[in-house]
Amino acid sequence: MSVASDQFKGDATRVSKDEMQRALIHRGLKKYEAARSIRQAAFQDWEAARQTAAEIKWDAVNHLDDYLAEFADKIEANGAKVHWASNSQQAREIILGIIREKKARSIIKSKVMTGEEIHLNECLEKEGFDVVESDLGEYIVQLREEAPYHFVFPAMHLARGEISELFTKELGTAPTENVEELTMIARRVMREKYLSADVGISGGNFAVAETGMISITENEGNARLTCALPKVHISLMGIEKVLPKMRDLALFLPMLATAGAGQALTGYNSFYGGPKSGDECDGPEEFHVVLLDNRRTELLADSEQRDSLGCIRCGACLNVCPIYRNVGGHTYGTTYQGPIGSVITPHLRGLQDWKHLSNASSLCGACTQTCPVKINLHEHLLQNRRNASEEKPVWWEKMAFKGFEFVMNRPFLYRIGSKIARLVFPLHELVKASPIDPAREWTKTRELPPLAGQSFREYWSKRS
Amino acid sequence: MSEREQIFGRIREALRNPAPVPGAHHGESLPPVTEASAAPHIPEWLPLVGDSEAERLELFKKNSIELKADFRLLDSEEEVHAQIAELSADWKRVATHRNPLTDLVCDRIDLPILCTDGGYDAAEMEECDVGISACDALIAQTGSVLVTSTSAGGRSLSVLPPHHIVVARRDQLLSDLPSAFALLEERYAPDYPSFISFITGPSRTGDIERILVLGAHGPKVLTILCW
Numbered sequence: 030m031s032v033a034s035d036q037f038k039g040d041a042t043r044v045s046k047d048e049m050q051r052a053l054i055h056r057g058l059k060k061y062e063a064a065r066s067i068r069q070a071a072f073q074d075w076e077a078a079r080q081t082a083a084e085i086k087w088d089a090v091n092h093l094d095d096y097l098a099e100f101a102d103k104i105e106a107n108g109a110k111v112h113w114a115s116n117s118q119q120a121r122e123i124i125l126g127i128i129r130e131k132k133a134r135s136i137i138k139s140k141v142m143t144g145e146e147i148h149l150n151e152c153l154e155k156e157g158f159d160v161v162e163s164d165l166g167e168y169i170v171q172l173r174e175e176a177p178y179h180f181v182f183p184a185m186h187l188a189r190g191e192i193s194e195l196f197t198k199e200l201g202t203a204p205t206e207n208v209e210e211l212t213m214i215a216r217r218v219m220r221e222k223y224l225s226a227d228v229g230i231s232g233g234n235f236a237v238a239e240t241g242m243i244s245i246t247e248n249e250g251n252a253r254l255t256c257a258l259p260k261v262h263i264s265l266m267g268i269e270k271v272l273p274k275m276r277d278l279a280l281f282l283p284m285l286a287t288a289g290a291g292q293a294l295t296g297y298n299s300f301y302g303g304p305k306s307g308d309e310c311d312g313p314e315e316f317h318v319v320l321l322d323n324r325r326t327e328l329l330a331d332s333e334q335r336d337s338l339g340c341i342r343c344g345a346c347l348n349v350c351p352i353y354r355n356v357g358g359h360t361y362g363t364t365y366q367g368p369i370g371s372v373i374t375p376h377l378r379g380l381q382d383w384k385h386l387s388n389a390s391s392l393c394g395a396c397t398q399t400c401p402v403k404i405n406l407h408e409h410l411l412q413n414r415r416n417a418s419e420e421k422p423v424w425w426e427k428m429a430f431k432g433f434e435f436v437m438n439r440p441f442l443y444r445i446g447s448k449i450a451r452l453v454f455p456l457h458e459l460v461k462a463s464p465i466d467p468a469r470e471w472t473k474t475r476e477l478p479p480l481a482g483q484s485f486r487e488y489w490s491k492r493s
Numbered sequence: 494m495s496e497r498e499q500i501f502g503r504i505r506e507a508l509r510n511p512a513p514v515p516g517a518h519h520g521e522s523l524p525p526v527t528e529a530s531a532a533p534h535i536p537e538w539l540p541l542v543g544d545s546e547a548e549r550l551e552l553f554k555k556n557s558i559e560l561k562a563d564f565r566l567l568d569s570e571e572e573v574h575a576q577i578a579e580l581s582a583d584w585k586r587v588a589t590h591r592n593p594l595t596d597l598v599c600d601r602i603d604l605p606i607l608c609t610d611g612g613y614d615a616a617e618m619e620e621c622d623v624g625i626s627a628c629d630a631l632i633a634q635t636g637s638v639l640v641t642s643t644s645a646g647g648r649s650l651s652v653l654p655p656h657h658i659v660v661a662r663r664d665q666l667l668s669d670l671p672s673a674f675a676l677l678e679e680r681y682a683p684d685y686p687s688f689i690s691f692i693t694g695p696s697r698t699g700d701i702e703r704i705l706v707l708g709a710h711g712p713k714v715l716t717i718l719c720w
């Protein structure tokens with residue numbers, strides 16, 4: 030059993046008993062569900078749109094070499110500098126290198142999940158830089174020194190009272206239960222930061238090969254300010270984010286908004302194709318794009334699960350997942366939570382350490398059904414289970430199946446076995462759910478169905 | 494070997510195994526549709542927009558209400574001036590850029606004006622009460638305003654001041670997103686501005702208890718004057 034799986038079990042048990050947290054999550058997700066169903070119904074043909082989105086992503090991912098090269102060459106021709114990082118360490122070094130060379134002190138960030146993946150904040154803070162998350166939810170979890178709870182709604186596990194307390198403690202502001210006032214506190218803090226920051230770091234939702242642009246989707250305007258005011262803009266993204274054509278965004282942007290938050294279109298969808306050009310009046314002097322592999326190519330090599338690289342990180346699969354809803358985001362202990370996190374984390378961070386996530390599923394298939402790009406999520410969870418046991422069989426499971434096979438191939442043994450089982454079954458009542466019950470894992474929370482009084486064979490032979 | 498080459502090496506190696514086409518569950522086979530053949534159909538799948546100008550205007554209006562954007566459909570330049578006179582009552586300072594439409598509006602404003610053309614000081618812009626900009630297009634389908642660094646006075650004008658006013662002519666109203674992308678291509682390809690944005694309503698957040706708050710970091714008010 031890995032450390033991660035112990036942590037998962039412990040946290041899952043704790044959170045599923047935490048009524049407050051669960052109520053908050055359920056209330057938030059109810060709102061999401063209502064808004065999403067209206068938006069999805071407004072599409073003339075959501076299913077056709079989904080199929081096409083899946084096909085465009087299939088084309089992009091299955092010709093990643095061509096599109097990635099096209100993207101990099103185009104955006105460099107527009108004056109950006111492209112950097113390549115095979116792993117987290119290289120990505121951190123590249124970013125640190127740029128910041129040091131610019132003699133920058135203060136850094137403003139807009140949401141970048143890839144940054145969480147490479148632990149960028151910790152690294153920059155350790156080096157003594159002043160780093161601030163500008164997205165409201167990310168700022169709140171940064172102040173609490175915890176990871177985002179949900180990769181789209183990072184602070185959805187916190188009630189306004191807790192946020193007010195946090196601001197009072199960290200910023201010295203007066204306590205308030207007013208959500209608007211809380212938001213304005215963060216706005217005021219951030220305003221100064223935008224103007225004084227030397228470097229802005231952003232993520233990217235899509236990388237358009239045809240035109241050499243990155244596309245950033247957000248509601249607050251913090252990413253726009255991050256990419257407009259500081260002299261240097263660094264964008265960190267995974268290599269799988271490419272889209273072939275700019276016009277593909279006409280489909281992906283409304284689908285991302287609909288699946289992600291039940292919006293027709295997110296507040297700001299902005300495309301950045303380079304630094305400030307000669308005839309423009311503002312924008313950064315330098316634009317760096319850092320493209321990260323970090324074992325994405327290993328996932329790419331698994332042709333069965335390759336489609337999971339087409340994920341647009343809308344978060345819909347988390348929102349509908351009965352497991353996510355009950356164990357919460359932090360329990361996963363991963364950068365990407367929920368079904369998509371359970372599928373890709375074993376590829377990105379090691380199958381044996383993260384295979385337990387494949388069992389955190391009821392296999393209901395709600396994730397697959399909701400996914401706007403048709404990733405076969407619940408089947409991938411099964412494939413991960415299979416791969417994990419093929420790679421490293423569990424001895425007692427193997428023994429159990431050997432034993433099962435042995436008995437099943439010998440009818441007389443099976444007959445004797447089922448007779449004995451019927452004789453001793455009533456005795457089970459005596460030990461049920463106690464520490465010596467061999468079926469305790471099951472019986473401590475559930476009833477064991479009773480054995481039928483006679484076997485089918487006995488029933489059949491007596492029938493006439 | 495450079496890092497770039499190494500990454501490309503791994504990608505090419507990985508892609509040697511073909512992957513099943515999307516939507517094919519349990520080994521069922523589906524004919525792959527190519528992107529080129531799908532593009533013309535996208536408008537048929539996205540939310541419906543009417544054919545006439547009146548329907549487009551109606552939809553833009555409806556979307557603006559939902560988005561809490563302040564859309565004002567006007568009939569003459571005189572009305573535009575009257576609206577600006579009303580809006581500007583407690584402004585102290587205005588930011589804008591040079592463009593026939595913004596010139597028309599700003600000519601009658603008797604306040605200090607910061608013009609972004611040729612560069613400006615961001616701290617000064619932050620002090621302005623309002624940013625007035627033109628745009629490339631309005632999009633009925635989503636209630637969006639399409640701006641670029643070329644058409645709307647740079648990257649900050651439409652996001653830094655607490656109030657953003659967009660001035661547009663009626664013939665700038667497009668029906669849907671695919672036509673907005675077609676316009677971008679026609680107007681700018683292959684030398685796109687370094688910044689393009691679809692602005693859909695005022696800045697917003699739902700990060701605290703999923704409760705909507707306007708003016709998270711960008712403008713709290715988005716006014717669209719269209720005539």
Ligand code: SF4
Pocket residue numbers: 288339340341342343344345346347369396399400401402403404406
């Ligand atoms: S797997 Fe699908 S549903 Fe889940 S986040 Fe990615 S795109 Fe959205």
